[in-house]
Amino acid sequence: MTIDTPTSTTASTRGTSTPATRVLGILTIAMTLWLGVFGLLLSPADRDQGDAVRIMYVHVPSVWLAYLAFIVTALASGVHLFGKRHSLQADRVAGASAEIGVVFMAVTLVTGMLWGRITWGVYWQWDARLTTTALLFISYVGYLAVRGLEGSREQRARRSAIVGLLAVLEVPLVHWSVKLWRSLHQEATVLGTDLDVSLDGLMLFSLFVGVVAFTLLFVWLLLHRSRMLTMIDLSAESGLDRALAQRRAEGGASI
């Protein structure tokens, strides 16, 4: 979709919200409240982990959201790069999704550390999952840094799309090598890092509520964030046009 140069000068205070996002927002808030109620109150403590399992009801949805966000970034990067129109909208979706992904990856890592502190006694362990997650987090921080480099809008978009796709390429390699690495270190993992505890009904339900809530949240955030990025692009375009118009007015025919 191309954005026409802004023509009208009518100011408007209608931001990134639409009736649809308002409904979505209300649903999200409702689901999130449900998550809080079930996670903290209604669901039982785990047999082995105790109350620590309650952290899982925010930790697992967070990591799910982060992975979803990075998949969307990769897909949008592909659409931008290989699509005929090299859509800037696709680039904006890729960027917005990566920003969301990074935030939730950070939340994942911190909540995971807090869970680990209770369950294992340590904030961190060099197991395959954690290590890969940490590297993934850093990689996407790097992706966002690349998005901030200078250049024309099209150059920045193409560059980011390539880096985004290369980042996806590395994930299986990193996972493979880290997994192989940790599988050889049997002595280190005295503490089981298996999060796949047998969940009973209410616990599974709480997790499910969390995943649904965060999925709705992702859509809401993605819509608002990419619309915000659209307006940043629009402002930049109109700013440029205004500057050019001003120059022409000043310089007459000397442009």
Place this chain on the structure above:
Amino acid sequence: MTNAGFILGSYALTFGSILIFAWRTVKVGKRLSADISDEDKPWL
């Protein structure tokens, strides 16, 4: 609830981050939209 501090802290951190991130997004969106007419916004 045992380890309540850690657990409540996790929830506070999670929802706090979400709220801050969402708030800033919407706020910046509102500020930018003041200079752009509704016709030019593709979603309206």
Place this chain on the structure above:
Amino acid sequence: MSSPNRLRVAQIVFAKDLRIERRSKVLTSQIMPFAVVTLVLFAFALDGDVILQRTAPGLVWLAMLFSSMIIVQRSFAVETADGALDALRVAGADMSAVFLGKWLALVVQLLLLELVLLVGAVVMYGIELRGSGIVLLVTSSISATCGLSAVSTIYAGLASGVRGRESLLPLLVLPVASPVLIGATRAAEASFGTGGTVTSEGWPWLGVLSVFAVVFGFGGSLAFGPLIDD
């Protein structure tokens, strides 16, 4: 008008990079000493013969990673300074051929660096080379170097050119290169017999390193052109 033959372009770029190095001697007079100094500093930091011998492979490859950042950044700074990349692009040269040339030149320089570091580690950290481990050591080092060079060349193309971009290179390369660090180190450990490992334990790592080198060699040649198109 046909664009210059790809193999020829790669050859020209490869020879040019090595010729520049031969004249300026930056690798031999600056980077190799830096790498050796790093080995010395590790000894100061870790303070213990046993721990040094145990961690030697890791330290060698850490020194390789950090040194490679410096080498590859310079390799692209040279291009920016005299506009050689732009000239090649304007002449219609295939950018994947340019990538190939720069990649191979970097491989050669890094292999030389590795040799120096290996000698340093044998001397300073007391590693013993085993006959049974030599093949593993050589093959894993070569494939690790190829993979590391590919990744470094790709991202250095992106990070070079404008001031303020170069500092981005380590952040981009090092996470992506972590499989190389893990694989090269474990393979080296297996070939030395560090920590009681047997040489046969190292072969899976050669697999990881080889796949890595192929994936990023191939991906790099595709991505290089669009990435440096500024």
